[in-house]
Amino acid sequence: MYVYLPGFVSVNKRLLPLIVFIFDIKIYCYFKCINYVHIILNILKKFSGMNPLKNPRPIVFCGPSGSGKSTLVAKLMKDFPDNFGFSVSHTTRKPRSGEKDGEHYHFTNKENMQADINAGKFIESATFSGNLYGTSKASVDAVTKLGKICVLDIDVQGVKQIKKTDFDPWFIFIEPPSLEELETRLKARNTENEESLAHRLKVAEEELNYGNTPGNFHLIITNDNLEHAYAKLKNFIVEYLHSM
Numbered sequence: 001m002y003v004y005l006p007g008f009v010s011v012n013k014r015l016l017p018l019i020v021f022i023f024d025i026k027i028y029c030y031f032k033c034i035n036y037v038h039i040i041l042n043i044l045k046k047f048s049g050m051n052p053l054k055n056p057r058p059i060v061f062c063g064p065s066g067s068g069k070s071t072l073v074a075k076l077m078k079d080f081p082d083n084f085g086f087s088v089s090h091t092t093r094k095p096r097s098g099e100k101d102g103e104h105y106h107f108t109n110k111e112n113m114q115a116d117i118n119a120g121k122f123i124e125s126a127t128f129s130g131n132l133y134g135t136s137k138a139s140v141d142a143v144t145k146l147g148k149i150c151v152l153d154i155d156v157q158g159v160k161q162i163k164k165t166d167f168d169p170w171f172i173f174i175e176p177p178s179l180e181e182l183e184t185r186l187k188a189r190n191t192e193n194e195e196s197l198a199h200r201l202k203v204a205e206e207e208l209n210y211g212n213t214p215g216n217f218h219l220i221i222t223n224d225n226l227e228h229a230y231a232k233l234k235n236f237i238v239e240y241l242h243s244m
Contacts, residue, residue, distance in 0.1 A: 058150040062159050063174030064204035066185040068223040073153055075230050085143035087152045093131035126157035156207045170218050173211040177224035
């Protein structure tokens with residue numbers, strides 16, 4: 001005897017229980033799969049919202065021009081590309097040879113930058129040799145949105161300003177072994193005239209006094225040897241990452 005199933009061909013009545021059983025298995029597997037999919041999606045959603053570097057403390061590097069902090073920061077970024085992102089500062093000075101806008105600095109003019117500073121769009125700003133320098137909130141946000149620790153390179157004026165905010169970074173001061181060595185390094189650049197060199201050395205002396213005042217920085221590194229200085233920095237960074 002045959003039974004006609006709507007939407008299907010007629011089948012032998014004895015095969016009906018088998019067909020029903022097969023359909024039951026298919027339905028069970030279907031809903032089971034949906035359940036597993038929901039579980040997996042929930043797990044992925046949970047972990048996508050969990051960032052291992054959520055709200056990490058930024059790292060502020062400070063030190064006189066010629067102390068070697070830019071070289072140390074570059075080595076750090078190369079060794080830890082997935083952990084750190086550099087906040088590109090703004091400046092009103094003209095680009096130097098080889099500098100690229102948006103990579104070395106965001107080059108702008110005084111009118112626009114001062115307007116943004118007045119509007120509260122900058123975390124810190126300072127004037128050096130008649131030019132404005134500063135760190136915008138947008139530059140820092142661009143790094144943190146990537147889930148990376150923000151690295152900043154600023155001067156003492158900027159450090160003092162940041163200390164008055166809730167930014168709460170680690171402060172690292174890079175110093176030369178002596179003012180005499182710093183002068184030698186600055187002269188080797190061939191970018192300074194006598195007047196600008198004298199000004200940089202005067203500012204550097206003030207920065208060194210502030211940098212070596214107890215409590216102003218979490219870490220002070222004397223860059224008398226690049227490899228030794230970087231080893232000290234790297235040890236600090238590794239301990240920081242392990243503590244997160």
